[in-house]
Amino acid sequence: MGRHFGRRRFLTAAAVAVAGAAVSFLPNPFAAGGEKRNMDKKRDENVFFWKGVALGSGAELRLFGVDDRQAADWVNxxxxxxxxxxxxxxxxxEDxxxxxxxxxxxxxxxxxDSLELLSLCRDIHALxxxxxxxxxxxxxxxYADYFAARPxxxxxxxxxxKETLKRVGFGKVSFDDREIRFAEKGMGLSLNGIAQGYVTDKVVALLKANGVPAALVDMGEIRGFDTNGRRMWNVGIRNPDDEEGVLANITVKDKAFATSGGYGTVMDKAGRLTHxxxxxxxxxxxxxxxxxxxxxxxxxxxxLSTAFSVMDLPLIRSVAESRRLKVRLAMPDNIVD
Known part of the structure; x- marks a missing residue:
């Protein structure tokens, strides 16, 4: 099999305070159980770091302006x-x-929650x-079975x-509060293109409801918030060919940011076919x-970062304009639009 480069590692992040001082978070190591550090002596602000696993991949959480007991409670x-x-x-x-x-x-x-997420899947499918x-x-x-036997x-x-495509199509999924059901035998759902973002949103909602003043949440996709409106989040899009390289930097304020890359997982030995x-x-x-x-x-x-990865540019632009989205894409030659 070819190179694996998890989509979560496509992003780096730093927080920028209103005064303009930057606090860099990557590639600083984080303690697995959480670590609090005074990262900005000028503002004397405590930052609590946690690093762990969510949905099978790495997850990170940064809480700002918190004490030890508060942070431990919120992380739990x-x-x-x-x-x-x-x-x-x-x-x-399996369960x-x-x-x-x-x-x-x-x-x-x-x-x-499952019905809410499936409703969103239906909306994005139509969009x-x-x-x-x-x-x-x-x-x-x-693809996985085919290349496992024939790398x-x-x-x-x-x-x-063509035969497999008969078992693909969101219109073949029915759901309500009584049941979810597939119309064809052998169908299957994969929420890997949306669940990480959904979990990130749920964590943000939980932190806000518990009075957390500011946080940067990464449960597979990044979302930052600051109730005082002071912080902006500098997000760097990493070069898939170089883990230390950055293709572009984007400034995010109270927004979410997600990146998909075909190089995250390749299916064949030559690395031509992706997930x-x-x-x-x-x-x-x-x-x-x-x-x-x-x-x-x-x-x-x-x-949408998942869907746009297989869409033509005119349709990407149409969807982005209708939803007032910001989109950055990197072509195979690394030119970022």
């Missing part, structure tokens, strides 16, 4: 919320709700004319892709080196 609440959501949406857990749904083809009495489709799991399985092959046979499938065609060939979206919510930024 965040961990409980992440654990609750992982039980629904994680494909890494999760999504794993049960994929195994059985239906799920009775689905929780409100992107089918480019975002959470039923892409069947394609993932086809030097070029692409799966066209007839296999970013076009659910309309079954094609797995990267159009762009990376795709970044800034939006009010991390779930929307997450889903």
């Amino acid at each position: 609440k965040v961990l409980a919320e992440v654990a609750r959501l992982e039980k629904m949406f994680s494909l890494y857990r 999760s709700l999504i794993s049960r749904l994929n195994r059985d083809g239906y799920l009775t009495s689905p929780p409100a 992107t004319e089918g480019a975002f489709d959470s039923t892409v799991q069947a394609l993932w399985k086809l 030097d092959a070029e692409t799966p046979p066209e007839n296999s892709v 970013l499938f076009d659910p309309r065609t079954g094609v797995s060939t990267p159009r762009y080196k990376s795709m970044s979206v800034m939006a009010d919510d991390a779930a929307v930024a997450d889903a």
Whole structure:
């Protein structure tokens, strides 16, 4: 298999105070259980760092202007919320709700969070004319199984892709408060293109509800907030070919930012085919080196960075203008638009 470069590592971040002093967070090491440091002596502000795992990948949390006891309490609440959501949406857990749904083809009495997320999936599917489709799991399985047995092959046979596409299409998923059900046997959901953003949004809502004054949350996608409106978040889009290189820097204030890259996971030994499938065609060939979206919510930024990765530029521009989004894309030659 080719190189793996997790999409979460496409972003670096720093906080900029109103006075203009910068506090750099990456690549500083964080203690696994959390670490509080006085990072800005001029303002004498305490910053609490936590680093761990959410939905199978690295997660980070930075709380500003907090004391030890407050931070410990808030982090415990965040961990409980992440654990609750992982039980629904994680494909890494055989006992999760999504794993049960994929195994059985239906799920009775689905929780409100799952219905909320599926409703958002439906909206983004329509907005992107089918480019975002959470039923892409069947394609993932086809490619993964094919190249596991034939690592030097070029692409799966066209007839296999066409047959698999019969089990792809969000219109074949019905859901209400009674049940979620697939219309075709062998279908499967993957929320990996939106769940990290959704979890980030839920953590932000939890922190705000508990009176946290400011935080930078990364549960797979980044979202920062400051109730005093002082901070801006400088987000660097890393070069997939160089973990220390940055393609561009973006300033975010009370927004979410997500980046998808075809180089996050490659399917074949040659590294030509990626995990970013076009659910309309079954094609797995990267159009762009990376795709970044800034939006009010991390779930929307997450889903659209995924969808835009397989869309033509005119449709990307149309969607971005209609939703007042900021988009930055890197072409294969590293030119950032």
